[in-house]
Amino acid sequence: MTFTSWQFSLFVVVVFAIYYLPQVRSFQVQLLVLSSLFFYGYGQVELLPMLAVSVLGTYLFLILAWRSRVIWLPIGVAFNLSLLAFFKYKFLFFDPAVISTGSSAADLLLRLPLPIGISFFVFHNISLLVDLTKGDQTRHPDVTEAFLYIIFFPQLVSGPITRAAIFLPQIREKYLADVDLVAAAKWILTGYFFKLYVANNLNEMTAYMDYPLYETVRLEDKWLLVFLYSYQIYADFFGYTAIAIGLGLLFGYRLPINFNLPYISASFSEFWTRWHISLSTWLRTYLYIPLGGNRHETWRTYLNIMIVMGLGGLWHGAALSYLAWGTMHGVLLVLERLLLGKTDSNSRLEAVVRPVQICFVFFCVSMLWIFFKLPNFDHALAYLSGMFTANTIPVPAKLFNSLALLYSLPVIIQHLAPPSLLEAARRSAEPYLYGLMAALMCVEAGPSTSFIYFQF
């Protein structure tokens, strides 16, 4: 069930209508768990047992880790990483069409498709294990609360990745009067607008980046498409997260902000504090810092950065392109530390230098998205080389530049409009602005397409 389907809208309306009934108040957590199971099982019931094994297994290791953290925490983490590795990378070793182990149960397991959202709920599981077994944790959630934290439907499929220590304290009885309906509506409207108007419409154009269509695209359009994909992936993921945050608010839960205008970052390290913030935070907390972070020698810091970014790339999928994407971001982060660490900031030059830096970071980030768009490494390299090769395609595909600009405009305005202008608009015309966005996304929505991050 995707956020943009009418079934999902109906589902949310029904759950919301029941959720705040006084008679249900004592069972709100159970209601959300059941609703989340229905949401996840809708369309792929066969994966519900796997979800149950993942959550119940994690909870079992949690109970054991409360008794002996040293022994059971690593085992619990390994259990989750094994699950992730098995489902994400099994098809590197097995061809689903010719699997035959002699055991029907093993065959069934090997043939199971990649469970939607596994990367996200496995990270929630690990957060649960690590956060709740620290010495200062006195509150032990029961199994239903653990279930809710892991499978809460707004964040189940694509995050944001919420830390257990932040989510679990929010579990208590909820009252409709406490819900900030306007804030929830603003998040939800913004999310749907960015998904339906920006991402879905741009997706029609960036389909030309796929193999073999990119071979029919002119040199200048290849460049245009790279930046359009940059806008699309942002609008798609930001849109999803905004809807998730809005839905969370509707049910009384504050999910973390996941994006903060990433394309105005003046450095790569700043970019990673603005893009997919919940993943960056998770990787920093549970991987970079345990590896030693920047507490050791300089070379060790660089190595840690490369390990984190490489694994972050592989987390997205078992493809060389994802590894290359993560590793190259790691290289850029290391180079930045080497170069920028030695320059003195000059406030007089700041006004000139910062826009140049922003453009450079945006350019590099956009170029690296090619490896995201084309998980086949050879295709990605071919696309890249095509961007620097004189083009002799006799009958090229022709894109409407004007349409590209109009569909990208919300992302550009959001990033480049002076905050003071937005603030003034917010005060005087905010409800009208959101109303117009709602109208525009109704009449100008692009063809339906799944969220890019659903595949992870």
Add this chain to the structure above:
Amino acid sequence: MNAVSPQGWFLKCGAAAALPLLVYAAIALAGPQAPPLPTSRDGALTVLDRYMQEPVPNVLLVGSSLTARLNEEYFDTPNLRVVGLAGGSAITALEVALSRGRLPGTILIEMNILERGEDPALVQRFVGGGASTWPRPIRSAIAFYERWHHAPPDRRHAKVVAAALVRAPPSDFDNRIYLERATRELSTAPSDAIMRTNLATLQRLVEKIEARGSQAYFYNLPLAGELGDSVAAKATAAVAHAGFSDDRQWLHLDGSIPDLRWADGVHLDERSAVIVTQSIDRELSSHLEPK
């Protein structure tokens, strides 16, 4: 902090959404059907929509992207329309054409590609009422601008351009890379079962055309020498001629056309397309003139 109460906020937001939506609905319901607007030019949607919106022509050419290269303005035959679907088939175009109340008197069917069948989504969109009648304001505005900015040349101007193209020497563009790739792709025969299924569909459609009093003719657009002799081209031609064996229904375009060029290895370049349109004109007049 919000100065407006939640109720006030939702009221204003709802009004701001509802008002333009009402105006939009009124315009959409009262105005003409909105054209489909793909995000790139020359899409099958645009071609089929134009066919459905405009008066039925006397002569219709249906086919794939090979046929799409034949610019209507370059034909001498009056009231002729070309429905060439890039990545598509003559079958899809015929299904859509047959859905209209009136048929063109003469329909020319490209037979170069038989492994492509009907595109159900396209047919459903134009025949089954699946097309959205609701315009998309931004796309409509852009479409208006693009059609104005890239309007096809008028017939007289097109004739001047065509004559100049034919007078010019053939292109010396080096298409070896594309030709090699196309040769590789056509080195194996398409599935015989699929071709025969599509042939049966074509036979059914041609029967319908003839039952409605129109004439159907077939043509193979010329391919570059190597490709014309490829396994795929020969297999396709064999199936096509076996299915439609009456030679009087075939236009013969290949042999008499010199100096053709295929810039991308497969599709005719502009000058060659003009030469082929002239050949089709000649063949058409010989078939249509009273015997």
